[in-house]
Amino acid sequence: MTSPTTAIRTESLSRSFDGRLALDGLDLEVASGEVLALLGPNGAGKTTTVRLLNGVLRPDRGTATVLGLDSTEDGDEVRRRTGVLTENAGLDDRLSARENLGFAARIRGFSAAEAAKRVDDQLERFAMGDQADLPTAGFSTGQRKRLALARALLHDPEILFLDEPTSGLDPTATRDVTNLIGTLAREHGRTVVLATHFLGEAGRIADRMAVLDHGRLRAIGRPDDLAAELWDGIPADIDLGRPATSSVLDLIAAIEGVIHHEVRATGTTINVRDRATFARVLHALAAHDVDVFGANLRRASMEDVYFALENRFATEREPAT
Amino acid sequence: MTLAVSGRNRRRTPVDWPVVWSIVRRDLTAVRRSKGVVIPMLLVPTLLMIVLPLVIGIAARRVSGPTTSISFLDAIPNRLAEPIAALPPQEQLLTLVLGFLLAPLFLIVPLMVSAVIAADAFAGEKERRTMETLLHLPITDRDLFLAKLLTGMVPALAVSWGGFAAFTVVANAVSWSYVDGLIVPNQLWLVMIFWVAPAVALLGLGIMVRVSARSQTGQEANQLGGAVILPLIFLTVGQSTGLLLVDITVGLTVGAIIWILAGLLVWRGARQFTRDRIASTI
Numbered sequence: 001m002t003s004p005t006t007a008i009r010t011e012s013l014s015r016s017f018d019g020r021l022a023l024d025g026l027d028l029e030v031a032s033g034e035v036l037a038l039l040g041p042n043g044a045g046k047t048t049t050v051r052l053l054n055g056v057l058r059p060d061r062g063t064a065t066v067l068g069l070d071s072t073e074d075g076d077e078v079r080r081r082t083g084v085l086t087e088n089a090g091l092d093d094r095l096s097a098r099e100n101l102g103f104a105a106r107i108r109g110f111s112a113a114e115a116a117k118r119v120d121d122q123l124e125r126f127a128m129g130d131q132a133d134l135p136t137a138g139f140s141t142g143q144r145k146r147l148a149l150a151r152a153l154l155h156d157p158e159i160l161f162l163d164e165p166t167s168g169l170d171p172t173a174t175r176d177v178t179n180l181i182g183t184l185a186r187e188h189g190r191t192v193v194l195a196t197h198f199l200g201e202a203g204r205i206a207d208r209m210a211v212l213d214h215g216r217l218r219a220i221g222r223p224d225d226l227a228a229e230l231w232d233g234i235p236a237d238i239d240l241g242r243p244a245t246s247s248v249l250d251l252i253a254a255i256e257g258v259i260h261h262e263v264r265a266t267g268t269t270i271n272v273r274d275r276a277t278f279a280r281v282l283h284a285l286a287a288h289d290v291d292v293f294g295a296n297l298r299r300a301s302m303e304d305v306y307f308a309l310e311n312r313f314a315t316e317r318e319p320a321t
Numbered sequence: 322m323t324l325a326v327s328g329r330n331r332r333r334t335p336v337d338w339p340v341v342w343s344i345v346r347r348d349l350t351a352v353r354r355s356k357g358v359v360i361p362m363l364l365v366p367t368l369l370m371i372v373l374p375l376v377i378g379i380a381a382r383r384v385s386g387p388t389t390s391i392s393f394l395d396a397i398p399n400r401l402a403e404p405i406a407a408l409p410p411q412e413q414l415l416t417l418v419l420g421f422l423l424a425p426l427f428l429i430v431p432l433m434v435s436a437v438i439a440a441d442a443f444a445g446e447k448e449r450r451t452m453e454t455l456l457h458l459p460i461t462d463r464d465l466f467l468a469k470l471l472t473g474m475v476p477a478l479a480v481s482w483g484g485f486a487a488f489t490v491v492a493n494a495v496s497w498s499y500v501d502g503l504i505v506p507n508q509l510w511l512v513m514i515f516w517v518a519p520a521v522a523l524l525g526l527g528i529m530v531r532v533s534a535r536s537q538t539g540q541e542a543n544q545l546g547g548a549v550i551l552p553l554i555f556l557t558v559g560q561s562t563g564l565l566l567v568d569i570t571v572g573l574t575v576g577a578i579i580w581i582l583a584g585l586l587v588w589r590g591a592r593q594f595t596r597d598r599i600a601s602t603i
Contacts, residue, residue, distance in 0.1 A: 017601055051600055056456045058597045075596070080459040090454030094351040106343040107458045135354075148454075161457075 007032045007159055007191040008053060012062035015048055022048040024215040025062065030193065032158075035185045037206035038195040039306055044212040046195035047087065050161045053193070054082055067158060080108070083157030087164040089148035093137035097128055100136060101151050108155045122150040142173035149177065153184070159191045160184065166201050174201065181205055203302030211306060213313045224275055227300035230308045233259040233271030236278050238285070239294035240267035248290055255280050272297075337464050344460070344468035348442050349476065358441050358539075366430045366480055369423070370488035377418050378495020381411045415496040420504045423488075424513045424572075430484055431518045435477035435525035437543065442472045443533030444542035452603050456596050466594040470526055470587065477522035485514050512572040520579035527586025534593065534602070 008030040015023045023045040030036045038046045051057040053064050055075025064071040066078045091100050098119055105115035123129045126146045136144060145165065152160060162181065166174040182205040184190045196202050202209065203223070210220040219226055228234050240248065243263045252261050252270060257277030261270040272278045278297050285292050352358050405416050446452040455465065485506075492505050506514070529542060536542035 054457055056453075056596050056600045076459045076461055079457060082457075084454075084457040086453045086457065088450040088453070090451045092347070092351050092449060092451050094354045095347070099347070099350065103343060103347045104458065107340055107460060109340075109459075151454075 005032045006030070006065075007034070007067060008193070009065045010053070010062065013049075013052055013059050013064050014061040015052060015057055015059050021215045023052065023059075023212075026217050028210065028217065028220070030191060032191055033185065033189045034208065035181070035192040035194060035206045037202035037209045037302065038193055038212065039197065039199065039202060039209055039302075040212035041197060041310075043214075045215040046212060047163055048215075049212070050084070050163050050193065050195055054079055054084060054161060080155075081157060082159045082161060083152035083155065084161045085145075085148050085152045085163060085165050087167060089144040091136040091139075091144055091147060093135060096133045096135055097123065097139075097147050098132045100147065101154060104151045105154055110155075118154055122154055126150045141168035142170060145169055145173070145177060149180070157190070159193070161193050161195070163195045164198075165194070165196070166198055167196075174198075177201075178204055199301075199303040199306050206302065209302055209305065211309050213310075218313055219309050223302045223305045224297075224299055226305045226309070228272075228274055230305065230312075231300070233273055234275070234278070234300070235269060235271055235298045236281075237264070237269050237294075237296045237298065238267045238281070238292060239296075241291060241293050242266070244268035248285070251284055251288060251290075252281055255284055267293075334461060336467060337461070340460055341464050341468040341471065344465065345471045345475065348438075348469070348472040352438060352441060352472075352476070355441070358437055362434050362437050362476075362480065365433055366484040369427060369430060370484040371491050373423065374419055374488060374492040374495055377415060378491075381414045381496070381499060409499070411499045412496070412501075415492075415500055416504055419492045419496065420507055421509060424509050427481075427485070427488075427513060428517060428521045431477045431481040431522035432525040434480045435473040435522040436529050438476055439469070439473040439526045439529035440533060440536075440539040440542035442469045443530060444536040445539035447533075447536075447603055448538040448540075450603075452599060456600055462595050463591070466591050469530075473526045473529070474519075474522055477525070478519060481518045481522070482514065485510070508569050509572060512569055512576065517572055517576040517579065520576050520583055523583035523587060524579050527583045527590055530590035530594065531586065534590075534598070 006029055008028065010026050010028045013023060013026040013028075014021065026045075026049060038049060040046055048057065052059055053066055053071055055064075055066075055071040055078050058072050067081055069078050071078050092103075095103070101119040101122060102115055105118050106112070110118060120129075120132075123132050126149070128143065128147060128150070131139070131143065136147065139147065145168070149162075149165065152162075160181075165181065166177050169177060178201045181192060181194065185192050185205065192205075194202055194206060208220060208222055209226070211218050221229075224234055238244075243265060244252075244261075244267050249261055249263065249268065252258055252268065255277065257273040258281065259271040259273060261268055270281065272281065275297065278295075282292065282295055405413055408416060446455060460468075489503075489505050493500075493503050496504050532545045533542045536545060
């Protein structure tokens, strides 16, 4: 059963095109306010997932529940409460920025006056007021993406589906868009599903990552937790001001979840199963009056984790020799 | 007004007319700014409805004796030929060409306008990569399809009826000094304009909906759907050679057949116009 804080839930969600499986039995749960990065190479099933979640495609098998609604049966209601940024901005080049946004506002049921106000607000928010009445044909990729994002946010959606939001953007525009997505999630509590193969941006803003490979969900979790599975624990450095004594090492070794420990000139380096274990180690040291001058959990980046997973999948796909 | 459809997983909901008209307005605004669509759409009606009657009017001034229309009159049924044959030579040409021969040719106008706009509205959305955005908006498949049909139908009828109004003025102006009374509108023209032309416009839409489903660009859809004009050419050739004379009875019958054909095509198109099917091809 979907809990009240579950924004998205899928069960065995599958879809094929012309006999080719694009998505194969996706089981997924995304909490309200969470930012989930949907990662994978081209053709992994990211866009298909977004389309299925938003009720644009019908599943061959399985179900998708978004905001408590069945995406297939209540697609229009789901789409009323979600905002989507597609990989291509999807702007009509013959219309102005204002007209493109105004059209979306009217479709979303706003009165002419309310639509005009929201459009003006969004154009201002995205610093596009000066270009409001220009045809979008002359816009740069960055401007088009910003306008498309403004359109996706026009109605304050509860869930944002962002499909490659920064593809084609220059570094500054990428940073701006990434910051905005982060702000939406952190300050406005929006649930965000970020389908991308740009790992840097995903790593900066996503709480969890889900890795799709040939239509199958191969891994999901926090990068730290996935890293712990991949590399037999998360490495952490503890600065004690001097090499750790044997009593300190014994104390650390006795804590459940500590996989490995070794002495360093300034203390010790340990491998812990998860972040909670690291917290227990620090509590134990404090409880035994051990001076700790610094502690650093070496967090694996999303990029590190992703490529490690990709290598693992590639190895698994290789025929046994 | 409440229109409702039922189908696989489609609930009975009233048509959201504000949404439908928003789509129609957006599409027509975009079409108006597209020279590639507007110029051919206005060129043919201008030639047929304004230039051609002017040329016929000028030609009629040069007629002094028996004309070729006399030999043509031998080929058409007496009930139509006799009243025309009794007219003075200059009046014969004007009445025959403007009053009768042009009527089936005129059907090219609604057909072409609806087909060109439908190609832009359906396949053009794919070409401009705006279709996916549209599919992610809260619009029912039925309302989206209806909006796209109206986007083609409204200008097709506006151009046809507006063109006919212009034709009426020009045709009567050029024949004023020779003809006693108005050449158009006559009964045949009224049947063509208000019965056959809307059917032909819908036929063009029905065909382009099917063609657009298989096309990725508006141009490709136009090329594939170009064959739609062939039956009208047969009709026009038949009319001008006397092989198939479109009188009021034929006009009503042909109109009824076209309505049925167009209705079937649109019905089938509507059944196949689903988000899922469209999203699978983009």
